[in-house]
Amino acid sequence: MFLNEISSGFISTYSLVKDFQDWSGIDRLKSAYLGMVLLDIEAIFSDEEYLFTPREAARAMRMSPRRRKGFTAARVALKRLARQLNLVEKDRPDREIETLGPDDVRPCLAESKIYCSVSHTGQLLVAVADRHPIGVDIETVSEKATRAKHLFMSPRERDLISLSGLGPERAATRAWTIKEAAAKALGLDLFQTFREVEVVRVGEGEGVIRYREKTYPIRHGEENGYVIALVSFNNLLKSPG
Ligand SMILES: CC(C)(COP(=O)(O)OP(=O)(O)OC[C@H]1O[C@@H](n2cnc3c(N)ncnc32)[C@H](O)[C@@H]1OP(=O)(O)O)[C@@H](O)C(=O)NCCC(=O)NCCS
Known part of the structure; x- marks a missing residue:
């Protein structure tokens, strides 16, 4: 309050x-x-x-x-x-x-x-x-992202799901939130983001993406079945508005 x-x-x-x-x-x-x-x-x-x-x-x-x-x-x-x-x-x-x-x-x-x-x-x-340009996404952890993973993740990215040790739903939901957060920060449409932003690490509290040859950290929070992804792109884009 x-x-x-x-x-x-x-x-x-x-x-x-x-x-x-x-x-x-x-x-x-x-x-x-x-x-x-x-x-x-x-x-x-x-x-x-x-x-x-x-x-x-x-x-x-x-x-x-x-x-x-x-x-x-x-x-x-x-x-x-x-x-x-x-x-x-x-x-x-x-x-x-x-x-x-x-x-x-x-x-x-x-x-x-x-x-x-x-x-x-x-x-x-x-x-x-x-x-810096920032993007956030919050989603409920569910099997939706697992079912749709072929639509928004490359085969190499999909391999990260099992490597993460988080289980398919928590890992795939993280990957989805990462792509949505990055799309917002970069001002790209989602399909362009799926292609151009590569998830290179999926982790419980942190992940990593690559965009135009540079890597950027992702931060996550998770509670009560909700997961958040946050990404900030240092030195990347023009100012807002
Ligand atoms: C933008 C988008 C990815 C958000 O998806 P979502 O999961 O449905 O919604 P979220 O709650 O996570 O985000 C909604 C908020 O994102 C913001 N947003 C909407 N479009 C945005 C954009 N193009 N860039 C940055 N932020 C945007 C808005 O603040 C919106 O909330 P508000 O209208 O209440 O202020 C979705 O609206 C979408 O797919 N739009 C189609 C066009 C597209 O692909 N845009 C991608 C650029 S982000």
Whole structure:
């Protein structure tokens, strides 16, 4: 619960957000990047009138109720991140903190040059920020990724699943989250990412990918059947927006 923020009156649009402080490895993830927020989507109560900027409201209007719930939670998390990182004035209301990038699709943190990424699945949402292009994905561990592995992994990548010692579902789900996180960070479509981003190591807490002859570390968190992948590309791309 954001008691301080609620009592300050600046964030009056939602009353309860449960953080998942007890995730194993979450502190390790948080400390590796500029900022990270993990929220329970079901525990968010927000008044959209006070939360959304005009562009966010216009986008939300076109969404189904389920999609809108995730989109709203993403706005809550990104506005919170912008405040945590002091990217906006303390007294700026939420409805004046833009979290929808110029393309109306990718997320942003107000008018800052800080990169961010968001992912939601079922009950959970994760938002991250960094000084370099960053991507995040959260998925439930399931056999879906194992069944579809031939679609997004090369034969060499598929060999990593058994080498990882994690079991097929946990390893293949990690590989899937890695590719989605990388796609978001690089601004590639998923099929291009499947081809151009090679997973070279799958591990419980860390993995490695290769992209354009360079390798980059992947970091994972896992709890209660959810797995997160985070990747940040140092010195790679132009600034956002
Ligand atoms: C982007 C994509 C991979 C996300 O997949 P997903 O598992 O369904 O959804 P996630 O919850 O993990 O991520 C959704 C968030 O990613 C962000 N996102 C969407 N498209 C994005 C893009 N092209 N680049 C970076 N981030 C993007 C948004 O913040 C979105 O949440 P929001 O709309 O509520 O703010 C998926 O929308 C997709 O496949 N799109 C088709 C186009 C495509 O292939 N894009 C790949 C570039 S990422």
